[in-house]
Amino acid sequence: MTRFLVPLAAFGLLVVVLAIGIRHAPEKGVIASPLIGRPAPQFSLPELGNSARLVSSGDFKGKWYLFNVWGTWCSECRAEHEMLLEVRRSAVLPLVGLDWKDDDGEASTWLTQLGNPYAVVAVDHSGRTAIDWGVYAAPETFLVDPRGIVVYKVTGALTREVWTRDILPRVSASPSGS
Amino acid sequence: MLPELGHFALILALLLAALQAFFGIAGPMFARERWSAAVVPAVAGQFVMVATAVGCLVASFVGEDFSVRYVAENSNSALPLFYRVTALWGAHEGSLLLWILLLAAWTVAVTIGAARLPRRFATRVLGVLGVVSFGFLLFTLATSDPFLRLDPPAADGNDLNPILQDPALAVHPPILYTGYVGFAVAFAFACAAMLEGRLDQEWARWTRPWTTAAWAFLGCGIALGSFWAYYELGWGGYWFWDPVENASFMPWLAGTALVHSLAVTDKRGLFKSWTLLLAIVAFSLSMLGTFLVRSGVLVSVHSFAADPARGIFILAFLVVMIGGALTLYAWRAPLLKSTAGFELGARESFLLFNNILLVIAAATVFAGTLAPLISDSLGLGTLSVGPPYFNPSFMVSMLPLLALLSLGIHAGWKRGRLGTKQRVLLTTLVVAAVLANGLVFGVYSGGHVLAPIGMTLGIWIILASLADPLDRWRRRLSVPRGVLGMTIAHTGLGLAVIALTTVQSFTVERDVALANGGTVKVGNYDFRFEGVAAIEGPNYDAIGATVAVSRNGAPVVILKPQKRQYWVQHQAITQTSIHIDRGNNLLVALGDDLGAGRWSVRIQIRPLVSLIWLAALIMALGGAVAASDRRYRPGLTAQAAAVGTPAGEPAA
Numbered sequence: 001m002t003r004f005l006v007p008l009a010a011f012g013l014l015v016v017v018l019a020i021g022i023r024h025a026p027e028k029g030v031i032a033s034p035l036i037g038r039p040a041p042q043f044s045l046p047e048l049g050n051s052a053r054l055v056s057s058g059d060f061k062g063k064w065y066l067f068n069v070w071g072t073w074c075s076e077c078r079a080e081h082e083m084l085l086e087v088r089r090s091a092v093l094p095l096v097g098l099d100w101k102d103d104d105g106e107a108s109t110w111l112t113q114l115g116n117p118y119a120v121v122a123v124d125h126s127g128r129t130a131i132d133w134g135v136y137a138a139p140e141t142f143l144v145d146p147r148g149i150v151v152y153k154v155t156g157a158l159t160r161e162v163w164t165r166d167i168l169p170r171v172s173a174s175p176s177g178s
Numbered sequence: 179m180l181p182e183l184g185h186f187a188l189i190l191a192l193l194l195a196a197l198q199a200f201f202g203i204a205g206p207m208f209a210r211e212r213w214s215a216a217v218v219p220a221v222a223g224q225f226v227m228v229a230t231a232v233g234c235l236v237a238s239f240v241g242e243d244f245s246v247r248y249v250a251e252n253s254n255s256a257l258p259l260f261y262r263v264t265a266l267w268g269a270h271e272g273s274l275l276l277w278i279l280l281l282a283a284w285t286v287a288v289t290i291g292a293a294r295l296p297r298r299f300a301t302r303v304l305g306v307l308g309v310v311s312f313g314f315l316l317f318t319l320a321t322s323d324p325f326l327r328l329d330p331p332a333a334d335g336n337d338l339n340p341i342l343q344d345p346a347l348a349v350h351p352p353i354l355y356t357g358y359v360g361f362a363v364a365f366a367f368a369c370a371a372m373l374e375g376r377l378d379q380e381w382a383r384w385t386r387p388w389t390t391a392a393w394a395f396l397g398c399g400i401a402l403g404s405f406w407a408y409y410e411l412g413w414g415g416y417w418f419w420d421p422v423e424n425a426s427f428m429p430w431l432a433g434t435a436l437v438h439s440l441a442v443t444d445k446r447g448l449f450k451s452w453t454l455l456l457a458i459v460a461f462s463l464s465m466l467g468t469f470l471v472r473s474g475v476l477v478s479v480h481s482f483a484a485d486p487a488r489g490i491f492i493l494a495f496l497v498v499m500i501g502g503a504l505t506l507y508a509w510r511a512p513l514l515k516s517t518a519g520f521e522l523g524a525r526e527s528f529l530l531f532n533n534i535l536l537v538i539a540a541a542t543v544f545a546g547t548l549a550p551l552i553s554d555s556l557g558l559g560t561l562s563v564g565p566p567y568f569n570p571s572f573m574v575s576m577l578p579l580l581a582l583l584s585l586g587i588h589a590g591w592k593r594g595r596l597g598t599k600q601r602v603l604l605t606t607l608v609v610a611a612v613l614a615n616g617l618v619f620g621v622y623s624g625g626h627v628l629a630p631i632g633m634t635l636g637i638w639i640i641l642a643s644l645a646d647p648l649d650r651w652r653r654r655l656s657v658p659r660g661v662l663g664m665t666i667a668h669t670g671l672g673l674a675v676i677a678l679t680t681v682q683s684f685t686v687e688r689d690v691a692l693a694n695g696g697t698v699k700v701g702n703y704d705f706r707f708e709g710v711a712a713i714e715g716p717n718y719d720a721i722g723a724t725v726a727v728s729r730n731g732a733p734v735v736i737l738k739p740q741k742r743q744y745w746v747q748h749q750a751i752t753q754t755s756i757h758i759d760r761g762n763n764l765l766v767a768l769g770d771d772l773g774a775g776r777w778s779v780r781i782q783i784r785p786l787v788s789l790i791w792l793a794a795l796i797m798a799l800g801g802a803v804a805a806s807d808r809r810y811r812p813g814l815t816a817q818a819a820a821v822g823t824p825a826g827e828p829a830a
Binding site for chain 2: 004005007008011012014015017018019021022044071073074075076138
C-alpha cells in the first residue's frame with residue numbers, strides 16, 4: 001500500500017521546490033537573461049545615418065552604458081521613448097541603441113521627430129546581433145558595466161520606476177559610475 | 179465588438195467546462211442518468227464557444243484591430259497574412275487559447291471515438307477532460323486574457339517577434355501542443371479507470387491509439403523545433419538541452435514508455451498500476467513543461483514572457499490535477515491485481531526493461547533541468563547544467579535500451595525462449611556489425627570508440643525490425659497496421675541512432691595550410707582557397723577569405739569565413755561560414771597566417787545532420803500508422819481479437 005504513496009510524496013517535494021522557485025523568480029515581466037554576469041556579446045555594426053562608420057561593443061569599454069533594442073515597428077518603443085529622452089537629459093550614462101530589423105529611413109525620421117536619446121545607434125538588419133544578445137522582443141534594455149559585463153536586463157518598456165529602483169542604484173554603487 | 183464577443187464566448191466555454199466536469203464525474207458517481215446525458219452537449223457547446231473565441235481573435239489579427247492589446251503586441255499592418263494568422267500563438271495568451279482549442283478538439287474526437295465504449299466509463303473520461311479544460315480556461319481568463327483592449331488603440335502593431343516569422347516555427351506550436359494535449363486524453367482514461375476502480379485489457383486497447391497518436395504529434399513537434407533551432411539560430415547544433423527543449427522531450431520519453439507499457443497491459447493484462455502511473459506522469463510532465471516555460475523559474479534561450487502570478491496559478495493547478503490524480507492512484511492502484519506471470523526473457527521482461535530505462539532517461543533529463551532551480555532554492559547559488567552532464571548520462575540508459583530492443587521485438591510473450599528467432603537475431607546482428615564496421619572504418623575511417631557500437635546497434639535495430647514483416651510479406655501473410663507502425667517507428671529509431679552516431683563521431687575536421695589557389699579534398703568536397711582580403715572595421719581589423727566548395731567538379735557554394743582582431747580587447751574572433759549540402763554541414767574557419775601567402779584553414783564536415791530530423795519524422799509516422807490499426811476501432815474489436823496473431827503482435 002505505502003509504495004503507491006511514493007509518487008504522491010515525490011510530487012509533494014517537487015511542489016515545494018517549484019514554490020520556492022517562484023518566490024525567487026524575477027519580478028513581474030522580467031526574464032533574467034543568461035547573459036547577466038557575463039561579458040556583453042561582441043558586435044560590430046554600421047551606425048544609423050552613417051553606414052560607413054561602425055559601432056562596436058569595444059567603443060564603450062570603461063563606461064557604464066545602456067544597450068537599448070528598439071525598432072520603429074515597435075509601439076512599446078514609442079511608449080518608452082519619453083523615458084529614454086529623460087535618461088539622456090540626466091546624463092548619468094550613455095544610451096546605445098540597436099535598431100533591430102528596421103528600415104533606416106524610417107528610423108532616422110523617428111529620431112528626428114521624437115528626439116534622439118541615443119549616443120549612437122547601431123543598425124542590425126539581419127537580427128544576428130539581437131540573437132547574440134538573446135533578445136526576445138523589442139524593447140529590451142541591458143545595463144553594461146565598465147568592465148563590459150551585463151549587469152541587468154529590462155524586458156519591455158523602460159519605466160521611471162525601473163530606472164530609479166533597478167538601474168540608478170547599480171550605477172551609483174560602483175565607484176566608476178559617472 | 180469582436181473581441182468582446184470572443185471574451186464572452188470564452189466565459190461561456192468556462193461555464194460549459196465546469197458543467198462537463200461536474201456532470202461527467204458526479205453523474206456516474208451518483209448514478210444519475212440525466213446528469214451523465216448532459217455531458218456530450220456540454221462538450222459540443224464548449225467546442226463551439228472556444229472555436230468562436232479563437233475565430234474572434236483571428237479575425238482581429240486579420241482585420242488589424244490594434245485596439246486589442248494582444249494583436250497590437252504581436253502583429254503589424256505590414257505583416258503577411260500567413261503570419262498574421264500564426265501570430266495567434268506568437269505569445270503566451272494566444273498559445274494558451276490554442277492549447278484550449280486543441281483540447282476541445284481532442285475532446286470532441288474522444289466523444290465520437292468513445293461512443294461505443296461503456297457509457298459510464300466514457301462519461302467519466304469526458305468529465306476528467308472537463309476538469310483539465312476548466313483549469314486552462316480559468317487560467318486564461320484570470321491571468322492571460324487575450325481580448326484586453328488598449329485605450330487609446332495603438333497606431334500600429336508591435337509586430338510578431340521576428341524570430342517567429344518562419345514557416346517551421348509557425349507550425350511548430352500547434353503540432354507540439356497537439357501532442358501535449360493528447361496526453362491529457364491518456365490521463366483522462368487513466369483517471370476514469372481509477373474512478374471506476376476497474377482496469378482490464380480492454381481499457382488498454384481503448385487507450386492505446388490516443389496515446390500513440392499524441393506521442394507521434396509530440397515527436398513531430400520536437401523534430402520541427404530542433405530543425406528550426408539548427409538553421410535559424412545558426413549555432414550549428416541540433417539539440418541544446420535547453421529547458422524549453424527538455425520540457426517537450428521529457429513527456430516524449432515518458433510517453434514512449436507509456437506506449438510500450440500499454441502494449442503489455444493490452445496483450446497480457448500486466449503492468450496495470452504502472453501503466454496508470456505512466457499515463458499520469460506523461461501528462462504531468464506536459465503540464466510541468468508549460469509551467470517551467472511560463473513561470474520564469476527557469477531561464478531559457480527561448481523563453482516566453484514570464485510572470486510569477488501565472489506561475490503561482492499553474493502551480494496551484496498542478497497541485498489540484500496531479501496531486502488529485504496521484505491521490506486517486508494511491509487509493510485505487512492497490513486494488514489492481516495482475517494474475518499472469520512471465521519468464522525472464524519473455525517479451526514482457528524486455529518491455530519492462532524498456533520502461534525502466536526510458537523512465538531513467540526521463541528522470542536524468544528531469545534532474546538536469548531542475549538542478550539549477552533546486553540549487554538556487556537551497557541557496558547554493560546558480561548552477562548551469564549543460565551537455566557535459568546530459569550527453570553521457572543520457573547515453574547510460576539509452577545504450578542498453580537500444581541493445582535490448584532487437585531482442586525484445588523477437589521475444590515471444592510469456593515464455594522466455596527465443597527458439598527459432600535466435601537465428602534471425604544472430605544473422606542480423608552479424609550483418610549489422612559487418613556493415614557498421616565497414617561504414618565506420620571503410621567510409622568514415624575510424625572515429626570515437628562508441629561509433630562502431632552505435633552504428634551496429636542502429637543497423638541491427640533496422641534489420642531486426644524488418645525481418646519479421648518481410649518474412650510475413652514473402653509468405654503473403656497480412657501485416658497488421660500495428661506491426662507495420664511498430665516496424666516503421668523502430669526503423670526510424672535505428673536511423674536516428676545511425677545519424678546521431680555519425681554526426682557525433684564523423685564530423686570530419688581538417689586543419690590545412692593553403693596558399694592562394696590551393697585546393698584540398700575533405701570528404702567528397704574540394705575546398706579551393708581563393709585568397710584573403712583585408713576588411714577594416716571600426717574597432718577591429720578583419721581578414722576575409724574566399725573558399726569555393728565543389729563536389730566532383732560541380733560548384734556547391736562559396737564560403738566566406740572571417741578572422742577579426744578587436745583592437746581594444748586584443749581578442750581574435752573567428753567568424754565561421756556554414757552551408758548545408760546533401761545533409762552534410764560544411765563549415766570553414768580561417769586560422770593563422772603562416773607566411774608566404776599561406777593560411778591555416780579549418781574545415782569541418784558534419785555528415786547526416788538532416789537524417790536526424792527525417793528519422794524523428796519516420797518514428798512519428800510509425801506512431802500514426804500504428805494508431806490507425808483496425809484493432810483499436812470500437813465495434814471491430816471482436817473480429818480483430820479473433821484474428822489476433824499468436825506471436826509478434828504489435829508492441830508499438
